[in-house]
Amino acid sequence: MAKLNITTAVATLALLGGTLGASADENAKLVINGDIEMVTRTKAPDHVPFDEIRSGWTFRTEETQVLQMDDFDNPGMIFVDQAIDNWNTVEGSEGKSCASCHQDAESSMQGVRAVYPKWNETAGEVRTLAMQVNDCRENQMGAKPYKYDGGDMAAMEALISVQSRGMPVNVAIDGPVSETWEQGKEIYYTRYGQLELSCANCHEDNYDNMIRADHLSQGQINGFPTYRLKNAKLNTAHARFKGCVRDTRAETFSAGSPEFVALELYVASRGNGLSVEGPSVRN
Amino acid sequence: MKPFSILAACAGFACVSAIAASAAETAPDNVTHDDYGSVAESLTGTAGDAASGATIMTDRGLGNCIACHEVSALKDAPWHGEVGPTLDGAGDRWTEADLRGIVVNSKMVFDGTIMPAYYKNSGFVRAGDLYTGKAAPADLPPILTAQQVEDVVAFLMTLQD
Numbered sequence: 001m002a003k004l005n006i007t008t009a010v011a012t013l014a015l016l017g018g019t020l021g022a023s024a025d026e027n028a029k030l031v032i033n034g035d036i037e038m039v040t041r042t043k044a045p046d047h048v049p050f051d052e053i054r055s056g057w058t059f060r061t062e063e064t065q066v067l068q069m070d071d072f073d074n075p076g077m078i079f080v081d082q083a084i085d086n087w088n089t090v091e092g093s094e095g096k097s098c099a100s101c102h103q104d105a106e107s108s109m110q111g112v113r114a115v116y117p118k119w120n121e122t123a124g125e126v127r128t129l130a131m132q133v134n135d136c137r138e139n140q141m142g143a144k145p146y147k148y149d150g151g152d153m154a155a156m157e158a159l160i161s162v163q164s165r166g167m168p169v170n171v172a173i174d175g176p177v178s179e180t181w182e183q184g185k186e187i188y189y190t191r192y193g194q195l196e197l198s199c200a201n202c203h204e205d206n207y208d209n210m211i212r213a214d215h216l217s218q219g220q221i222n223g224f225p226t227y228r229l230k231n232a233k234l235n236t237a238h239a240r241f242k243g244c245v246r247d248t249r250a251e252t253f254s255a256g257s258p259e260f261v262a263l264e265l266y267v268a269s270r271g272n273g274l275s276v277e278g279p280s281v282r283n
Numbered sequence: 284m285k286p287f288s289i290l291a292a293c294a295g296f297a298c299v300s301a302i303a304a305s306a307a308e309t310a311p312d313n314v315t316h317d318d319y320g321s322v323a324e325s326l327t328g329t330a331g332d333a334a335s336g337a338t339i340m341t342d343r344g345l346g347n348c349i350a351c352h353e354v355s356a357l358k359d360a361p362w363h364g365e366v367g368p369t370l371d372g373a374g375d376r377w378t379e380a381d382l383r384g385i386v387v388n389s390k391m392v393f394d395g396t397i398m399p400a401y402y403k404n405s406g407f408v409r410a411g412d413l414y415t416g417k418a419a420p421a422d423l424p425p426i427l428t429a430q431q432v433e434d435v436v437a438f439l440m441t442l443q444d
Binding site for chain 2: 190191192193194195196197201202205206209210211212213216242245246247248249250251252
């Protein structure tokens, strides 16, 4: 049924626009499985210098947009299935799996993605979802940590994110995280590398412009982890940060570094109000 | 005629011409911009080759100028960006010295511009080694050589309204 609707929608778009594939339909509505309504455009939070914030989905072509509208078409969902297996697999010295403590991810992980990165009072630090997953693996399960931006981590993030799909991103920026948030903001506006480009140069000053064949988005990360058609795998936000900084001809920071943790907090907060979309599909 | 003679010199006397070129070239740190950011003197003393400039402007590994600028004369190369202004008529709007200053280091002309400096090799934050993500070598070369800058300027001067 959902499939039929999408096919009809595409046919209609083609008739109306005649530019199918050439440019994004910026006003398309993202409804997943004909059921979960996503907020892809909304009023910007006070700390973001835009009138409106927009999901990266609104910048993509119709073909790419459609792939995220049905979980049978979304290649990222394959990795969610893989992560369910890992969720239930006992690993490490303590004889535990994720499920041993968190039972069913579908209920226990609801709303979790939406508020990360967040302050961890016991550890006295800002934690990303990936840091929390690895803390569980190392300290609760006695298992080896996942590679921070590797396939297992991306899949686990997808499984956790999917339980919050449609909920608004709601990352705290004040209180104990404020120092890290300020650090992330400074990184966002620093012009790195031989090309001397900051995140803001492209994603704040030039979003919606073409840079060669790429349609610049606002660089929102509400859709991460993201299945990219370009590399045919699930990508974490830190892997994308690395790629962006590398593309400025700079020495990148590492995935999971304090710099990228701070940047993730700041960039995530710029998307407060957009729906959690992970795993999203992008080009 | 000019491209041919340059090629012949390079092929025949590679070592000699390389030494001669470095002796005549102005190093990135020694380029003088005037109050408006313009650079009056050629970086090499050798006239730029507009045809080579056109190649540099479209090559992703070199200038890749069309990533951000539309240039009607280069429409054979796909995907012209819209981050910067169109360069059509640039040779009418600017002098050769202006254009050289902009290509060398546009921030000397337009304060805070997004445009990278194509003939600069120091003063960066976390400079990398091309697109590897690794740290830059101690002797980081500028994005374009002195002669490539001259070639791009020569091409831009052909863009007349």
